[in-house]
Amino acid sequence: MSYRAPVDDHAFLLEHVVGLEQVRATAMFEDATPDLTQAILLEAGKMCEEVIAPVNRAGDLDPTHLENGVIRTAEGYIEAYTAIAEGGWVGMNARPENGGMGLPIALTTSVNEMMSGACLALQLVPMMSQGQIEALEHHASDDLKARFLPKLISGEWNGTMNLTEPQAGSDVGALTTKAEDNGDGTYAITGQKIYISWGDSDVVQNVCHLVLARMPGAPAGTKGISLFLVPKRIPDDAGNPGVANSLNVVSLEHKMGLHGSPTCVMQYSGATGWLVGPEGGGMAAMFTMMNNARLGVGAQGVGIAHAAYTHALAYAVDRKQGRVARQGGGTIVDHADVRRMLMSMKADSYAARAIALSCAIAIDMAAATDDATWAARAAFLTPIAKAFGTEIGQSVANTGIQVHGGMGFIEETGAAQFVRDVRVTAIYEGTNGIQAMDLVGRKLMDGGDAAFALLEEIEKQAEASRGRFPNMAGAVWDAAESLREATEWMVGQSDIDERFAGAFPYLMAWGRVLGGHLQLTTALADTPGGARERLARFYIKRLLPEYAGHLTHATEGAKGLFDMSIEELQA
């Protein structure tokens, strides 16, 4: 395998494009110096290339499986996970008072992206634990924190999210798992949960499940849902895994990809759990974990995009074929259409990465400053980072197969694995359709303030850079102006279905335009005529223009969608 960690791109983006310097100017993150940032990126990159990426194929070829009641991972997984845990990478952004490193989410996002590209299936373990750590930091009692956080942060135990039930997927409010008060400060949890990533495995000593459940007599819908921490083994007084809890893995799903990651059907049979946060506050607490995870999933998409790009590039540089090869001994990288694919892959991966990191910076600034404007920015960017990042992950991985020609369809090359693995990222942590509905619904409930503030920044910067880059700046400005008009249209729709009808193309247009903005920012920060400037030009001239088609679709409204009856759809 040819995974190469994009350390330089991350360093450039953090230091010169998305604004890590603002984050380190706050008291909360003053330790994240340029030297430390660079050292962390280098160290993480080295681990990804040398320790994690080498186990990626094994996880696909030898899927994690149940063996005499124990979940066995592929060869090398235990060692690679142990390297992640012992390197302190699980607790990167956990608070120092709990044993974490207290680093910005921005830097965590960079590291998570690289780990995802190296081995998506394995990277799910630390990512889910990070989300759980954050949820416990915000919502758990001091006693729970003291018992669970150190082991989660050290990576000895891992964390999972238990939302979905067979009849309750995107509609979490329909769940029926029960939580009955044991009268001793604990609850008895009973029910079945599905799609539980890493619900059990041989890479950790214990598993901490965060489970959404309903107390007897709780109101219907999401208001009646509470959150519980339910460990596989109940910690003893010394804090070590003690007696087994009443829960078990019923089966593992047979999935299209991500074979290295066990996706469990979990059965809770009166399992002991502790309430996290207030009664009925389960959804709010879970959303702490989920928003973090949504950005993380976006970064997963970027990670696979980058991995697929370097993999395809290595093949193209090596593969002799055709006219160019016969004339000059060159390889397919010199064919125009192959070059088009590679440049598109690189430019899109970079743009999606820049968006994810911008979102992370906003989250950090919101945490460090308590400024509502930053919180609104973070909330607005999260669904875009998630959905656009994972759409780019899919399209770039798919192009990676195409660069390989016939070899791409053969599993041995590994190109197909990227496509199969990344597919789930557009689905889990809220499908991309759910992200789009969040964007045009909840995230525009401010009347568009957060959206318009961002558009203002984009347009101002484009305006200011017309002197140096007239064409690029003009293209970005025009795109932002069209997006502003579409946003005004969205905000003007009182019937939510009118917004929902165009939500997904509207989100994709945001991704394209933000990508253009951040590419322009990159070109401005690059040395004149530098490689980054040339890549930015490619993106802005050839990929940005897609926004127009998305926006036309986005503002057509609901009528034409519901114009055909079910019978006509079936005809």
Added chain:
Amino acid sequence: MSYRAPVDDHAFLLEHVVGLEQVRATAMFEDATPDLTQAILLEAGKMCEEVIAPVNRAGDLDPTHLENGVIRTAEGYIEAYTAIAEGGWVGMNARPENGGMGLPIALTTSVNEMMSGACLALQLVPMMSQGQIEALEHHASDDLKARFLPKLISGEWNGTMNLTEPQAGSDVGALTTKAEDNGDGTYAITGQKIYISWGDSDVVQNVCHLVLARMPGAPAGTKGISLFLVPKRIPDDAGNPGVANSLNVVSLEHKMGLHGSPTCVMQYSGATGWLVGPEGGGMAAMFTMMNNARLGVGAQGVGIAHAAYTHALAYAVDRKQGRVARQGGGTIVDHADVRRMLMSMKADSYAARAIALSCAIAIDMAAATDDATWAARAAFLTPIAKAFGTEIGQSVANTGIQVHGGMGFIEETGAAQFVRDVRVTAIYEGTNGIQAMDLVGRKLMDGGDAAFALLEEIEKQAEASRGRFPNMAGAVWDAAESLREATEWMVGQSDIDERFAGAFPYLMAWGRVLGGHLQLTTALADTPGGARERLARFYIKRLLPEYAGHLTHATEGAKGLFDMSIEELQA
């Protein structure tokens, strides 16, 4: 499984949109009456739904495999293939004098699309045989025709194409397989070929390989290549499979999808073969087979798109979830974003089908009239039908997973199989990049005559329908005009790399615009306000606008593509 054959759409397209009436007005196809057309579509649709579709999952779950030297297909494959052969479907468009039905390619394309949607892996058998039959009809000696055509047409034997060698993929001219004259009218074929679909199996009695090889002293490149017919078993005097030839299947590829279809590495060890066509005329003869197959592959993409659509629709109509469900007991089909996905899937499948059938009609007209204008039209449409059809196949199948949410990633639902199976269609019979280069290279060598003639028709029809459909007609006219400008730009580039740089987005724009034209034609033919008119409006308003982004990309030229060095791409 929920496969439903789109018989009505095919009938409507053939009779009212793409112009089958012109074809049946020719002497060659006068037997293809409306009644016969309808009877064939109904009969094929019934077979696809009842006999072929039911074996589709088995082929994925129990991949075709080598077992003691015999290739074993999945349960039900032999019976399903036998139904295809005994129904006469292999020889649908073979000449009646050879035992075929002599039907138009248009009708064959309809039937092939339905068989592809029912089971892509199995449909490859008749499709490849059809291509071989056509190649032999045009290029083989009477003796070869008499010995091989009846068995191929009856489906008792199947045909394969042997082009690719490990070092010679898209660059066929680099192949090294040898053909030495045995002095008795036969040749000894020696070499290795890869990616041979259905190179052997238990569904037929014998296999006829068409093999590209090079005679001693032949010139380098494609001019030195000849075509040979090399059977697995040499027919005896009674025409039955006789002694085994010196060839064997070395191994089967482990592929991303299409597990039911054996993809063979073939070894020829002095195997006996017969020359087909003149010495050095191998590429020309193979192209007869390949052009037919390219349209066929485009139809495969459409078939999977339609199958994925009906599969996703069945799920959406059944799946209760969320707000709508809680309010009215409805299902996710009533969510706007799900409806957007389903409408897009249906509209795109229909558009790609219409393009494939238009291409087929042009092929039929060229064959029946010997008119060079029709031949040019057919040649121009073939790469578009292939590449656009298979890109739509991929995107629609991928959307099908998304409609399923989390269930889409689980293999049991079958949604993932469509994505894995259809992926190869963008690669084989010439990658979609190769199709695009063919379009802007060879197919514009007439100075754009064929392209401009088609644009003229599109604009004229749009102009004429402004009264009835002002918005739709205006949108199609504008799109055609933009495409005309891009075509003029393409024709004006003397450096072929300038064309190649934008070839793929240019082809995609053609697909979008032709789709718009044929949707408009459909709306004009529909009863006022009918379901087809409403679907056409959805396509033209929401999907057609993508053409603009494609065209911007298409005409940016080569400079920006080669702006980064290999080292910069690797950085």
